[in-house]
Amino acid sequence: MxxxxxxxxxxxxxxxxxxxxxxxxxxxxxxxxxxxxxxxxxxxxxxxxxxxxxxxxxxxxxxxxxxxxxxxxxxxxxxxxxxxxxxxxxxxxxxxxxxxxxxxxxxxxxxxLPIESPEASLEAELEPLIAMGEQVLVEGDAARAVSVFAQLAEMAPEHPAVLSGMVRALVADKQTDAAEAAIAALPEEIAKLPEIERARSALALAREARPVDDLAGLAAEVAANPQDFDKRFALAGGQMAAGDRDGAAATLLAMIADDRSWNEGAARTQLLKLFEVVGLEDPWVSAQRRKLSAILFG
Structure with missing residues (x-):
């Protein structure tokens, strides 16, 4: 040499x-x-x-x-x-x-690869904190979830999971206008990410899922006249608004089983939005998707 x-x-x-x-x-x-x-x-x-x-x-x-x-x-x-x-x-x-x-x-x-970088260090620090915020959200303490994700947003203002959690927490806390404004303010490259699509679905559901004053009464009307799909859809919306995802999923699955093409497949579309909001990797979603597959392909 x-x-x-x-x-x-x-x-x-x-x-x-x-x-x-x-x-x-x-x-x-x-x-x-x-x-x-x-x-x-x-x-x-x-x-x-x-x-x-x-x-x-x-x-x-x-x-x-x-x-x-x-x-x-x-x-x-x-x-x-x-x-x-x-x-x-x-x-x-x-x-x-x-x-x-x-x-x-x-x-x-x-x-x-185990690359050493400031971002990797921040990601390692954020991961358990994001999980904590998600757990608070699952437990139904929306106001606390907003507070948790607001603090995380100060640490990582452009982190997709943090932004998604923040928007979904605002939705759960009935602050839909603030959630919509938060999504509208996102840079285009972030707004297209799957985490933000999940938040956007949560906002869409909140806009569409109307609270029902007398859920039991509406459920009785649906039981008496199951062909009234408008009321069944309203019942599913009321159940979602009340936080009863099991009831909402059961109502929508039954509608799909009876007439999957009703209102251009509105029940299936709404169910898929619910899946996305909960999280496609969630075991509950996996169980519901198996039920949906059994209806569609069984």
Missing amino acids: SSAERDAVESFRRDVVEPSMTKLVIIDFWAEWCGPCKALTPLLEKVAAAYADKGVVLAKIDTDKNQFIAAQFQIKSIPTVYAMFQGQLVADLTPARSETQLRTMLDQILKQ
């Missing part, structure tokens, strides 16, 4: 391998004469800067000036983009030629 090659290896160890011990290093193999490289580099720089708090750094390797390093990685064409963690290549990012594609690949990688 020549002196120049030893210098190249030492530089690569210092600038790429050592940082990869705790961070995810994007390695961009490029050259001045490479047209596609010039188009890709600004994108890599933008995304790396956006992901810096997640423990991502960018290292640029000029293949003309670092032919020995390029040869070690068997670089046959450029641009070639790899991701390295703890000295090992963990992904080939070369196929990602748009910001969306690159972000998607990075998100998948970061979920699987």
Whole structure:
């Protein structure tokens, strides 16, 4: 190995391998004469800067000036983009030629690696606190849930799970206008996330689920005349407004079993909204979905 090659290896160890011990290093193999490289580099720089708090750094390797390093990685064409963690290549990012594609690949990688970053530390701190807020919400103490998520929002104002919990807590506390305003104020990229869709469904249900003064009386009317689907739907709404998700699900499932096409499938649509609000991973939702599948496909 020549002196120049030893210098190249030492530089690569210092600038790429050592940082990869705790961070995810994007390695961009490029050259001045490479047209596609010039188009890709600004994108890599933008995304790396956006992901810096997640423990991502960018290292640029000029293949003309670092032919020995390029040869070690068997670089046959450029641009070639790899991701390295703890000295090992963990992904080939070369196929990602748009910001969306690159972000998607990075998100998948970061979920699987113990990257040290401020964001990861904050996430670890937030996780049990978010779970506590969700538990308070499940227990029906809406006002306290609003307080919990408001405090979490001060710690992580753009965290999707925190924002979702805050909106759903406001809905549960009958502050629907405030919940709607909170969703309207979200940046577009956050507003599209699944966590926010769950909050949006909670708000929609709150708007549609009308409280019923005499639920028992309405239930008796429905029992006496089960063909009155309007009243059955109103009963389901009243049950949801009263926090009786078991009763609401049973009413909607029975409606679907009797006439799944009524009002363009309104009962099924409402039931799916209820599932999303409760949480698609919740065991209660899994049980209700099995009942729905038995009705639809049994």
